[in-house]
Amino acid sequence: MDDESGPYPRAGVSEVIGFLEILDDESGKIDVYKLGKNIDHQLEQLLSVLETARIFGFVEYEAGDVFFTPKGKHFIQSSQEERKKIIATTLPEIPVFRELLSFLTHNEEHAVSTEYLDQLITRDLTAEEIQKIKNAVLHWGRFAELIWVDSDEQEIHLEEKEEEET
């Protein structure tokens, strides 16, 4: 079994949605080089966005083309509220989120220091890469309203909609 917790999302919410919007404008399929042109050949951004959209199951890549999966097509045609729900059901399928959510659920405080994420990101990555992944993880988790982040305390909390903590 693979003991790595990857693959990791690296791109943020707006970037990925922006990319899916471009794809939608192109009727759901685009040459990857045309996509590159569209975003001024920002290779780094292109790769992280493609990778993230693929991890979420929104797009597939084959022989120079990027195209929607049915899930991706459905996502981009959904309202903001529905998109949040789709992300909320997608995130627990991604190892790094699954572990984070599981820890938060089982932990009595339902909270953990953001440093905990460093332990979940096990591949040999540079500090800069780890920071990028952490930012993306927190960003998507908040977007899906699964977690909230106390920036002052540098703590991640489980979002509890129904029951207030006493």
Next chain:
Amino acid sequence: MALLELKEITKAYIEKGKYFSVIDEIDLVVKEGELVVIVGPSGSGKSTVVRIAAGLVSPTKGQVFYKGQPLPGPNPNASIVFQNFALIPWLTVQENIELVLEARGIPPRQRIRTALKYIDLVGLDSFEDAYPRELSGGMKQRVGFARALAVEPEILFMDEPFSSLDVLTAADLREEFLKLWTSGKLSIRSVVMVTHNIEEAILMSDRIVVLSARPSKVVGEIEVSLPRPRDTHSKEFESILDHLYALIVSSHISK
């Protein structure tokens, strides 16, 4: 003939007790008269490849050959243009250039002559006495070019030389460099440039070497034989763009 050859170059280092492999058995041959561009995503160890090729950093494994001979240390026939210009702020334009000439043991009178010649060549005449802070980014990089060219190297390395500049200034400098390179006015016999800008790679290169993300390997090479100046809107250009993107994205996605 191969001017420069990298054989099975591997570079690894240890950070916070973790072992990082940056480059994994890279082979690279640079022929005389060639402008080779290395592309790859950031963190793909492109800059490290250049530093190893110039003899500034020693590889963990593998060997660099220059004109068929193993390179024991910094290559005296090479110079580098850096992304962030690397100018000394308390020296004038001319002094910045004279400094590298002095370091190479060139006598004072000749230093001045050579410095002025290259300041002129890059279009900075009348800015000899300016300090870096008085210059725009584009002008700073012109000094960077003048300094690298003034030592009259055989091989020029350029590490993202246009990445710190705005789009228009970058396009201008790129064109000027290509004019100089193709004019035969320079001492340089080969150029190795690193960039993450794909369009720039096709605009400039005779050959593109594509690196994967870290630990980087060579995932493919593309010959670019389009006549210069190149038109980014031409069909041939688009077809190379298509091919290059497919190489990069496929290697990234399959990881």
